[in-house]
Amino acid sequence: MPLMHKPAEMLAMWDVKQVFDPQFLLNPGKVFPVPAQDEAGPYAGYQPLAQLVAAATEISPEGYIPTTAQEAARQLQALSQAGRATTITSAPIAEQNKTGPVQISTAALRGVLTYAPEDLYITVGAGTPLSEIQAFLHEREQHVPLVAPWPDISIGALVATNLNAPLRMRYGSIRDIVLCATVALVDGRVIRTGRPIVKNVAGFDLTKVFIGSHGTLGLLTDISLKVFARPRMQRTLLFPVDELSTGLRWGQEMLQLALTASAIVLTRGGAQAPENNSSYLLAYTAEGVPEDVQAELDQVTDVLQRLNVPAPFSTETLTGTELWTSSIRDAGQDALVVRIGVPVKNLAIYLEGVASLLHETSYVVDFANGFVYAIHSSKNPRAAQEWLDALRQAALTLHGYAIVLAQPAALEGQLERWGYQPSSLEVMQRLKAQWDPRHILNPAAFVLD
Known part of the structure; x- marks a missing residue:
């Protein structure tokens, strides 16, 4: 397996091993050496790889716009060492608040890096707008079956939030379409989570760990995607x-x-x-x-x-x-948008049960994926929370969930965005502690915080 993966990637898999099997009970010694009882530290038993951690750069209160994955890793390491909360964005750096989160932008990590039509994949910078990728492929009679309501969204943001369109029923989810990615971690490491044309027959599938992580585990710097022929x-x-x-x-x-x-x-x-x-x-x-x-x-x-x-x-x-896309996009910045997910078999039961709550709202039902996208226009925090709670409770009863996708500025910080704790939360928190021990990355952006 070390022949397939670079040392930094082996080290990332070691971190995952520590999270799921800290006592080394499962197949001891098969992939990783079993640490001696007197060894300690995050890389115990695998010390030669600890030198992969880069030297940090100086902290910059003005924010960062890295141009390479290595540069991003050094910047994240500096921020982590300083304990500065960090917000990841694909937009240009805004004016900084010296006491608030430091922004790190993927705006310069943009463009097509590799295009392999014969192998049906494309690698792009994480800050590349989805529309730019589609325009490039459209000229070549291909496309990536990904869509978002927001036209300027970057591919990194779409992957990090794992927002799947109805197209999922035809082409698979984002987790199926993303082949691999390059990620900068806060300790200065840069890892490649797989290879675009090599089946991951050995090692852990690290790619899926970062899809839907909302930028709380690392910074995506480039992403490889499956491409498809445009439908005739x-x-x-x-x-x-x-x-x-x-x-x-x-x-x-x-x-x-x-x-x-x-x-x-x-x-x-x-x-x-x-x-x-x-x-x-x-x-x-x-x-x-x-x-x-x-x-x-x-x-x-x-x-x-x-x-x-x-x-x-x-x-x-x-x-x-x-x-x-138009239903969500045209709702505007003053709308509260909630995504409800229930098992497909329970979708009709759910909608009939909450019909009175949705009677005066706009919404979209995605039959194949079991999703309802409900749009509420009230700016009253109490009314919005009561509406959200009622939708959420009905979904939880049917083994589903209801999360806030977008909310007006007037409600920012006043609504419970997630509303539930997954059974895997403890494991997720342990992995977060391994890769972002000071919790600097996108604080409060995900259920982990």
Whole structure:
């Protein structure tokens, strides 16, 4: 295994081993040497690798814009040694508050680093806007099946927050699309979490540790992604719906037929409301080879016609994923956006149970992934918290969750963002203690703090 992984990566795996098996009970000595009883310290038993830690740079209260992973690692090490809270951003550095968190920006870690069309992957700087990646691939008849409601979002921010669009049902999640990444740790190490075209048959899958970590374990500096051929056909069937129960029933019928489908969503309100004044709009998008797409849409239409569903509108200019993005994006900065996740089998039960809470709000239902994106416009902290608590309690009862995706400045710091503690929290906290012992990275950004 050391032949596949560099020393810094072996050391990172050693850290993970310490978290999950601190007493070395599982296959002792198979990958890592068993430390002697009198050895101590975070790298006990693997001391030769401790020299990988770099020398820190001077602390800068003005913030940092690193241009390389090594530079970022030295800057993070300086911040950690000084105990300065650090906020990771992809935007240009704003004016600093000398007593507040220091900003470190990935704005200079930008652009295409490697493009391998024959191997179907691309490596980009973490600060590269998703739109820039898509534009580059579009010219080459390819794409990365990732979408976000915010057009300027960087690929690093999208991966760190693990925000999956309805496209997940067709192409897999962000965890499936990200092949590997380079990460700067606060002790000065730089690790590569895998290789883009080498199957990780040995070692720990470190890539997935950083996806969804909200920048609390390290700074992503570059990311390798799977690329796909652009679909030759993309078509959407739109069904105006008057009643929630009807839309849920039709959506569940559609889900049984999905093979080339890339989105099955039900929307209420928002900028893309149907012109015929129906309360809801149900969208079924399929994409891929034209023959497959048309066959599937014909089958969907046929099955729903047997249920006396009116003939749908067909379009190639609007997708279910675009309905999702526009609903969240157009809510504006003054809206509270909550993502509710429940098991797919419980989705209809959940929505029928909270229908009165959602009656005067806009929302999007993602049938395939079990998500509801609800948008609340009240700026009253008490009313917003009560609404959130009610949605959250109903979700928890069905083994789900409700988290805050976005909130207006007036509510910042007044709402409980996460609302639950995962069963793996203790393990997550131990790993956080290994890689960020002073808790400087994005404090309060994740459930760990």
